[in-house]
Structure formats: C-alpha cells, structure tokens
Amino acid sequence: MENRFPGVIIENYDCATSPSGFINEPIFYEWVSDHFPASEDKWTLLLMNKYPSHTSNRGIATLISKNITSLHFPSRITNVL
16 A cells, blocks of 8 residues: 555555445445454453444344443544534
8 A cells, every 4th residue: 555644554454345435335444343352251342333334143142242332423423523
C-alpha cells in the first residue's frame, strides 16, 4: 500500500478494502475476530451504527463469545452525534 501520510509508519496498521469501498460482513468479521481481545471477567460495550455488516449473526456471535455486547444506533444518526 502506498504511504499517503508521510511520517506515519504504515506497517503498524491493518487495512482491508471491498469493491464497493464500504465495510462488508467478511471485513467486519475479520476486524472483530482479530482486533478485539476476549475478556473472561467483564463485559465490554461496543457502540456502532446499524449498518447491515455490523448485525450479521456471525459477527454478533463472535462479539458475544468475547464478552462484548453491541449497542446499535438508528440509521443515519451517527453523523449527528
């Protein structure tokens, strides 16, 4: 990937793309699986919009298995917050 931000070390970042340019279910699932550590003793709250890829059964099941619960904002409201 071309470094478009001089001075930023790009090796420390993960990046995924889709043909549409928007997040999709496989990208969301990979993000949830790889970047959220599991907690055994406490729950974590993840706030996000209700984009369809965020509400897939596979993604939600992975969040729950890691003791993460999600709160979905109504459509078209996150830009107001």
